[in-house]
Amino acid sequence: MARFKRILLKLSGESLMGEQKYGIDEKRLAEYAMQIKEVHDMGVQIGIVIGGGNIFRGLKGTGKGFDRVKGDQMGMLATTINGLGLSSALTSAGCPSVVLTAIRMEPIGEFYSKWKAIQAMEEGKVAILVGGTGSPYFTTDTGSSLRGIEIEADVMLKGTRVDGVYTADPEKDPTATKFDEITFDEIYNKGLKVMDLTATTMCKENGLPIYVFNMDVVGNLKKVMNGEKIGTLVHD
Ligand code: UDP
Numbered sequence: 001m002a003r004f005k006r007i008l009l010k011l012s013g014e015s016l017m018g019e020q021k022y023g024i025d026e027k028r029l030a031e032y033a034m035q036i037k038e039v040h041d042m043g044v045q046i047g048i049v050i051g052g053g054n055i056f057r058g059l060k061g062t063g064k065g066f067d068r069v070k071g072d073q074m075g076m077l078a079t080t081i082n083g084l085g086l087s088s089a090l091t092s093a094g095c096p097s098v099v100l101t102a103i104r105m106e107p108i109g110e111f112y113s114k115w116k117a118i119q120a121m122e123e124g125k126v127a128i129l130v131g132g133t134g135s136p137y138f139t140t141d142t143g144s145s146l147r148g149i150e151i152e153a154d155v156m157l158k159g160t161r162v163d164g165v166y167t168a169d170p171e172k173d174p175t176a177t178k179f180d181e182i183t184f185d186e187i188y189n190k191g192l193k194v195m196d197l198t199a200t201t202m203c204k205e206n207g208l209p210i211y212v213f214n215m216d217v218v219g220n221l222k223k224v225m226n227g228e229k230i231g232t233l234v235h236d
Contacts, residue, residue, distance in 0.1 A: 011051065013052040016028055022054065030093070036221065038221065052081070057075055079130050079143075083099050098125050102129070121151070144158070157211045157221070212231055213230055
């Protein structure tokens with residue numbers, strides 16, 4: 001039995017780069033697809049929000065003279081490119097999926113609604129939710145919180161390249177230790193960074209726990225669903 005029945009999986013665009021400096025690493029994409037298929041085969045209902053940082057980030061663009069709103073729209077389109085890539089990789093892995101877009105752009109994907117996403121998941125398809133929230137000044141972390149709450153997921157699984165929430169940044173501080181569990185209040189009080197504050201607060205206020213784990217280690221997604229002791233659970 002899988003630990004969670006319905007999940008919202010957040011995949012970072014940056015991780016999709018793999019060893020590259022830009023764009024999509026096909027090997028990483030295929031690994032993600034295989035991991036997703038594994039938990040899909042366990043009967044888990046899966047919604048996915050994917051980032052776009054491997055292609056474009058609005059805020060970074062403003063430093064180079066881009067208009068912020070147009071830059072954010074470029075970022076949202078970047079998440080759409082990644083979502084289409086993931087959908088294609090899932091098809092190759094033998095896992096059915098649909099792409100639902102936060103901004104109308106048929107035939108690239110159907111226009112998102114909560115009910116379309118739930119219906120797709122109940123029919124055994126992975127629902128790939130692209131375009132973030134559809135509005136500028138937000139991130140795909142906030143998009144994940146919003147969609148996770150909307151689709152009534154049991155948990156948001158935040159796939160990152162570190163294996164959980166640490167006392168300090170483990171890539172900079174070798175003495176940093178990992179929490180197995182932590183509350184939202186401790187996150188605020190200790191000034192720890194799990195996601196941006198808007199995203200974290202949405203989860204707290206709507207009772208959506210966050211499970212942070214390293215998605216770049218093949219097999220980890222299944223381990224989380226099997227209840228193995230990896231990652232960090234953030235709860236109320
Ligand atoms: N974005 C946005 N609204 C949203 C989600 C994303 O404007 O609701 C834009 C924003 O410019 C962001 C970019 O899309 O920088 C890519 O998303 P994000 O940075 O969250 O991707 P990740 O860090 O997960 O790769």
